[in-house]
Amino acid sequence: MKAVCWMGKSKVETLTVADPQLLNPHDAIIKVTRTAICGSDLHLYDGFIPTMESGDILGHEFMGTVEEVGKEVTNLRRGDRVVVPFTIACGNCLFCKKKIWAACDNSNPNAHLMEAAYGYSGSGLFGYSHMMGGYAGGQAQFARVPFANVGPLKLESDLPDEKVLFLSDIFPTGYMAAENAQIQPGDTVAVWGCGPVGQFAIASAFMLGAARVIAIDRLPERLNLARGLGAITVDYSDEDISVLTALKDLTGGIGPDSCIDAVGLEAHSAQLQGTYDKIQVALLMETDRPSVLRQAIQAVRKGGTLSVPGVYGGLLDKVPFGAAFGKGITMKMGQTNMHNYMKPLLERIEKGQIDPSYIISHRVTLDQAPEMYKIWRDKKENVTKIVIDPWAEAAA
Amino acid sequence: MESNGKTIEWDSEVLADEPGKRIAWRSIGGESDNAGEVIFEDAPGDRGTMVTVLQEFRMGKLASAWETFVGRNPKQAVIENLRHFKALAETGEIPKTQGQPHGDRGMVGKMKAGTYGETIPTPSGSNSIAS
Numbered sequence: 001m002k003a004v005c006w007m008g009k010s011k012v013e014t015l016t017v018a019d020p021q022l023l024n025p026h027d028a029i030i031k032v033t034r035t036a037i038c039g040s041d042l043h044l045y046d047g048f049i050p051t052m053e054s055g056d057i058l059g060h061e062f063m064g065t066v067e068e069v070g071k072e073v074t075n076l077r078r079g080d081r082v083v084v085p086f087t088i089a090c091g092n093c094l095f096c097k098k099k100i101w102a103a104c105d106n107s108n109p110n111a112h113l114m115e116a117a118y119g120y121s122g123s124g125l126f127g128y129s130h131m132m133g134g135y136a137g138g139q140a141q142f143a144r145v146p147f148a149n150v151g152p153l154k155l156e157s158d159l160p161d162e163k164v165l166f167l168s169d170i171f172p173t174g175y176m177a178a179e180n181a182q183i184q185p186g187d188t189v190a191v192w193g194c195g196p197v198g199q200f201a202i203a204s205a206f207m208l209g210a211a212r213v214i215a216i217d218r219l220p221e222r223l224n225l226a227r228g229l230g231a232i233t234v235d236y237s238d239e240d241i242s243v244l245t246a247l248k249d250l251t252g253g254i255g256p257d258s259c260i261d262a263v264g265l266e267a268h269s270a271q272l273q274g275t276y277d278k279i280q281v282a283l284l285m286e287t288d289r290p291s292v293l294r295q296a297i298q299a300v301r302k303g304g305t306l307s308v309p310g311v312y313g314g315l316l317d318k319v320p321f322g323a324a325f326g327k328g329i330t331m332k333m334g335q336t337n338m339h340n341y342m343k344p345l346l347e348r349i350e351k352g353q354i355d356p357s358y359i360i361s362h363r364v365t366l367d368q369a370p371e372m373y374k375i376w377r378d379k380k381e382n383v384t385k386i387v388i389d390p391w392a393e394a395a396a
Numbered sequence: 397m398e399s400n401g402k403t404i405e406w407d408s409e410v411l412a413d414e415p416g417k418r419i420a421w422r423s424i425g426g427e428s429d430n431a432g433e434v435i436f437e438d439a440p441g442d443r444g445t446m447v448t449v450l451q452e453f454r455m456g457k458l459a460s461a462w463e464t465f466v467g468r469n470p471k472q473a474v475i476e477n478l479r480h481f482k483a484l485a486e487t488g489e490i491p492k493t494q495g496q497p498h499g500d501r502g503m504v505g506k507m508k509a510g511t512y513g514e515t516i517p518t519p520s521g522s523n524s525i526a527s
Contacts, residue, residue: 023495134514
């Protein structure tokens, strides 16, 4: 089969590799009908996430039809249409039973690697480094899905792939970000980053009762999409604008009730601290560039909530923890507990409350994927979301 | 016992056997000089069973260093055995990625896989896979 492989920092190739096989009794093999490139794939592309090996198949947002199931998978049959969550959960450990599926204790074969860095290991993830399990990803024609009796969401309706594909990660991730923001009716919510997760965080914040959402980014195409959802937008790259002042002004001096950092470890900053972080990372004095996190801690109102769906990987410098303590804020974060959200959010799509496909800007083949990683990273061609049809041939 | 894909055989005598609670043994000949004890206790709060493994391997410093270099040192091996047992008990399988497809690893990729312990075979946990 064809698959998109990580071959080193800033090097992605579409290669012909072996087809996946069933390896365990709860496995299923999925014929992938649609997959996507995630913003977090760029952290791999840019070499920020350790323990990648050349040859790793990328991709954690995918869906398809069931091709083959292991003997313990009783809820799926060949031909079923499924969306696959990017986190792998066994369904039976203490954490799965507590519904914190992203903390599953049994799905990461390389848990010892993560224990060394984090103390304890989270769940295995598709196509996201060996520390996170080393599972082959879904930017391929076929994929092996472990614990297929627990994760995949079966589709009973004939909704097109593009409307449901983002249930695999970014829609639930944006929704959990809004839920973690503990929004009360009438609240003002500030969202940093208007990429796909930011978009769904904005849409979900409104669903959960926010009276006003303020969206912060610099790219016009993303700010346009945010305005389309009803958000007020702030372009942080505008030299005449201070984000902190703007957020104060828009909230009568109180500050946003909730702040959502939908950017994560590769934040860009218009200010001097952007350069500071690049130097610190280059000197190995920190691993992540937390300029959005710093600003969000500064911006949130007293007693407010900071929700972090953006990915952080390692050690951060100059995080104003004193401000967080001084204002008594709540911080909630983490990989998405996918299994809690896929079904309710599918129902919202079925009811027509949202059509997640509005963020798609590019539809490509597997062979085009490597150049798309570059376009996605450099934010060229007004890119907002890239979807791959693994079975399409490149247009001649 | 399997170790790094090789079968190691030895004889043991059972020193204590309290069914469902505790078992202890020591080797009395063969290819491994070890002794150990496994204890099963109820976890507080009705959270299942806590399993404690105490195991001692007697080997030379050089042999220990070699084991660490080519695979896992005995301490990490015991940790991984326990982890595999927990996964098997809770889910009926041991998570694995060995045998899945990938592109060319190159030399660096192969070295990384080695240092991450991915070249050490994962026990199958279950005999049959396909339906």
